[in-house]
Amino acid sequence: MNIAIIGGGLSGLLCALMLEKRGYSPTIYERLPKIGGVLDSFKRKQVLFDIGFHYSGALAEKQYLYNSMQDLGLLEKLQLEKYDGVFDILNIEGEVFEVPQSSSLFQAQLQERFPTEKDAIATFFEKCYESSIISSKPEEFVKIDSRSVGDVLKDIKNTKLRKIFLHFTIFYATAFFEEASFDFYAKIFINMLDGTRKIEEGGGAIISALQNSLMTTKIKKRSEVTEIILDEDGVNALVCNNERFSYDAIVSTVHPKTTLNMLQNLNKKQSRYKHHVEDLEESPSFFSIFCLIENEIVSNIYFYEDEFISVLPSRTYEGKTVATILAGSKYSEYENLSKSEYKLKKEQECAYHLERVKKLYDFGEIEVIDSSTPLTKQHYSNGAEGSIYGVLCSAKQKSLSVLMPRTRVNNLYFAGENIIAPGLIGAFLGAEILMNYFEEKK
Numbered sequence: 001m002n003i004a005i006i007g008g009g010l011s012g013l014l015c016a017l018m019l020e021k022r023g024y025s026p027t028i029y030e031r032l033p034k035i036g037g038v039l040d041s042f043k044r045k046q047v048l049f050d051i052g053f054h055y056s057g058a059l060a061e062k063q064y065l066y067n068s069m070q071d072l073g074l075l076e077k078l079q080l081e082k083y084d085g086v087f088d089i090l091n092i093e094g095e096v097f098e099v100p101q102s103s104s105l106f107q108a109q110l111q112e113r114f115p116t117e118k119d120a121i122a123t124f125f126e127k128c129y130e131s132s133i134i135s136s137k138p139e140e141f142v143k144i145d146s147r148s149v150g151d152v153l154k155d156i157k158n159t160k161l162r163k164i165f166l167h168f169t170i171f172y173a174t175a176f177f178e179e180a181s182f183d184f185y186a187k188i189f190i191n192m193l194d195g196t197r198k199i200e201e202g203g204g205a206i207i208s209a210l211q212n213s214l215m216t217t218k219i220k221k222r223s224e225v226t227e228i229i230l231d232e233d234g235v236n237a238l239v240c241n242n243e244r245f246s247y248d249a250i251v252s253t254v255h256p257k258t259t260l261n262m263l264q265n266l267n268k269k270q271s272r273y274k275h276h277v278e279d280l281e282e283s284p285s286f287f288s289i290f291c292l293i294e295n296e297i298v299s300n301i302y303f304y305e306d307e308f309i310s311v312l313p314s315r316t317y318e319g320k321t322v323a324t325i326l327a328g329s330k331y332s333e334y335e336n337l338s339k340s341e342y343k344l345k346k347e348q349e350c351a352y353h354l355e356r357v358k359k360l361y362d363f364g365e366i367e368v369i370d371s372s373t374p375l376t377k378q379h380y381s382n383g384a385e386g387s388i389y390g391v392l393c394s395a396k397q398k399s400l401s402v403l404m405p406r407t408r409v410n411n412l413y414f415a416g417e418n419i420i421a422p423g424l425i426g427a428f429l430g431a432e433i434l435m436n437y438f439e440e441k442k
């Protein structure tokens, strides 16, 4: 079977490696001159910055990502780094809460701080543990859990406590998002508390480890797929740089809205499916500031005021903290600007977030090295509205189950951050679920 993969980001490379393990030799089409997609890192003034990876859960021994990486031979190529005690510090309307590296310790700390909610906290953790196992087995992922985080949190009455729990929706949806899918929430929540790790050299190291593991995959860079060709039996070819290439199956890791726009002559059922996908809501867009901070910062700091802003440290460089400041931003405000208007707007927004963050905490001097807007994410992903994680992972959208690896178009499959869920966990899970449709080659 001849398989094409569209997109050379984390998900494209992962799918290729998993297909190789099953005996296939796929071809990756990547439109940019470099592979890596959002997971890329970059160097400015000799300092290494991460774009789309800071930390992930499920990386402690025997947890999901640790095991998957070990099975794929990636673990030996990566250096996992533990946080020293606290990994997140939450500043919610002026009050500080520390998130320790242990679910049982976090539960005990919350019960001590909110004694009247002791039983409700215990029940909430219990429900999270029940849904925390991450598995790509068909019998597991076909079970649709339509509960939202808000549904499961209903017995927690204290507003601050609810916000502490809802902080964890920020890793796959948006901050304090009650409608977030609980199923994915539980997996993120428990697996972060018990197994958050950084990776030395960040996202770039993951991409190098994947690239170095590929043996028979062909990677075509500067190769934008512009059309996917379809007949009544399903997709059978794609067009890239004005040339047509035939395939038995096509896996797209690109945003499903972008992918379905590459198909012509859809039948009625397929057109309905396309409209359904077009209507899906996106996660919010964001602004990043890549900077050097004078003071030492070891935990990720989240400030929740009227607007949210976070400071995510990656490593140290010449005694300073290499960090990303991440804040909400609006794609629509950048979409139609001229080059000079764009530059001005970007400078103004950068100055605005910097000012805010300096007022919130004593970071010492902050040297801005670079920044990125919602258009930058759009450029890296070719997705929709520069959304941070693509399609919003809400309970409603996930229970519609329109976005699964097997699409309503024969021989066309989806993987990537939009399908099951975003991030390292989502990309691995999506790629593994996809493999259920590709039998091992004899």
Ligand SMILES: Cc1cc2nc3c(=O)[nH]c(=O)nc-3n(C[C@H](O)[C@H](O)[C@H](O)COP(=O)(O)OP(=O)(O)OC[C@H]3O[C@@H](n4cnc5c(N)ncnc54)[C@H](O)[C@@H]3O)c2cc1C
Pocket (backbone or CB within 6 Å): 006, 007, 008, 009, 010, 011, 012, 029, 030, 031, 032, 035, 036, 037, 038, 039, 051, 052, 053, 054, 055, 056, 223, 224, 225, 226, 253, 254, 288, 326, 377, 379, 380, 381, 382, 388, 389, 415, 416, 417, 418, 422, 423, 424, 425, 427
């Ligand atoms: C600011 C930010 C911080 C993040 N932090 C974390 C974190 O700390 N931990 C974590 O686990 N996750 C994090 N994530 C999420 C994670 O980075 C992404 O979910 C993941 O990298 C997505 O990988 P992907 O391969 O699915 O998509 P992408 O990286 O978007 O890859 C898609 C690829 O397809 C290519 N492409 C698009 N259109 C075409 C076409 N027509 N033809 C050919 N190629 C095409 C693109 O160029 C791109 O390379 C973060 C994301 C962002 C934006």
